[in-house]
Amino acid sequence: MSWDDLRLFLDVARLGGLSAARATTGLSAATLGRRVTALERQIGETLFIRAQTGFxxxxxxxxxxxxxxxxxxxxRAVTHWRDGAIGARVVRVSAGGWTTDFLSRHIEELWSPDDGFRVEFVTAYDKVDIGRxxxxxxxxxxxxxxxNLAGRKMTPVAYALYCAPRLVAGVRDGLFVGVTGPAAATASARWLQAHHGDRIVVSGNDTHSVRELVAAGTGLTVLPCFIGDADPRLSRIRGPIADLAAHQWLVLHHEERHSPPVRTLADRIVRLMVAHAKLFAGDIS
Known part of the structure; x- marks a missing residue:
């Protein structure tokens, strides 16, 4: 039994299915399914109950x-020993695609090579099991x-409709760009489907491709204001959508929150988001 097979098993078990595990493993759902089935055959036991809602x-x-x-x-202990001082600890940060995009663009405010720990971003649209x-x-x-989880309330987050400023293609006809795949489970994607599903003509299963389609004039879509307002290629149609108003929460394991690397990175994330509170809230005044 290889460590690679066990690592794939851990991702599928923790994330509750093949679709969610694609983001952490970089493998297709079909490949993950074959690997899990092969592991079950090797062990001689069924490891998962498979259903449409997950594993x-x-x-x-x-x-x-x-x-x-x-x-x-x-x-991990062997890896830490091998790497010495660099990477004495890997701190994994789980967030949705857009929040991960924002954190990545501000990495210099979150981490430096002198910190003595490394950072790994885990992009997921379902809840990642921090308890495990x-x-x-x-x-x-x-x-x-x-x-066993502790939460800290951070900034409010607003969502609005955005499109390319030029009245071309789908924008001119009032058409929309939708979201499929794991991201379709988000509140914003469900709102778009419920209110404008009959006018969605093009969809993407990756949030970044959806943004590029909208910037090209394919149609309108819902985006968090901290993404839409920061992109000069996009224009906001109207004020934030009240139904989608929410707050960002920082979530930590009750025991791990006292670990110096985790505490350091968590505090920096909070400071970064508070510093950009107006952007997250959709306040362009």
């Missing part, structure tokens, strides 16, 4: 999860409800 661990899957996490901890250490820091649009 649930069987009793054998739960037993393997505990052992795989022990292997993961051992592998699938991530160290989570950024969500609601307060945590799981046990």
């Amino acid at each position: 649930t661990l069987t009793g054998a899957g739960e037993a393997l999860l505990k052992r795989a996490e022990d292997v993961e901890a051992a592998m 250490r699938a991530a160290d820091i989570g950024i969500r649009n609601s307060a945590p409800t799981e046990p």
Whole structure:
């Protein structure tokens, strides 16, 4: 049994399915499915109950999860020993695509090579299981409800309709660009489908491709204001959508929140977002 197979198993188990695990593994759902099936054959046990809503661990899957996490901890210890001072700790940050985009563009305010820890971004549209250490820091649009998690309320987040300023192509005809795939489960994607689903003519399963389609004049779409207002290629149609108003929450494991690397990065994320509170709130006054 290889460590690579166990690592894939951990991602699927923690994220609850193949679609969510695509972002962390870089593999297609079909490839992940084949690898999981091969692992089950090798072990001789069914590890997951498969359903349209996701994957649930069987009793054998739960037993393997505990052992795989022990292997993961051992592998991390070996990696840390090998790397020495650099990467003494990897801090994993889980967030949606747009928030990850924002954090990446401000990485100099969050991390430097002198920090003594590394940062890994885990882009996911479903909740990543911080309780099982699938991530160290989570950024969500609601307060945590799981046990052993601590939450800190941050900035309000606004959403609005955006399009290219030129009245061309789909913009001229009042057509929309939709979202498919894992991102379709987000509140903004559901709102767009509910209010303008009959006028969605082009869709993308990647949020960044959706933005490029909108910037090219294909149609309108819903974007968080901290993305739409910051892109000079886009124009906001009207004020923020009241139904989509939310707050960003910083989520930490109750025990891990006292770890110096985790605490340092979490504090920097809070400061960064507070400094850009008007952008997140859609305040362009």
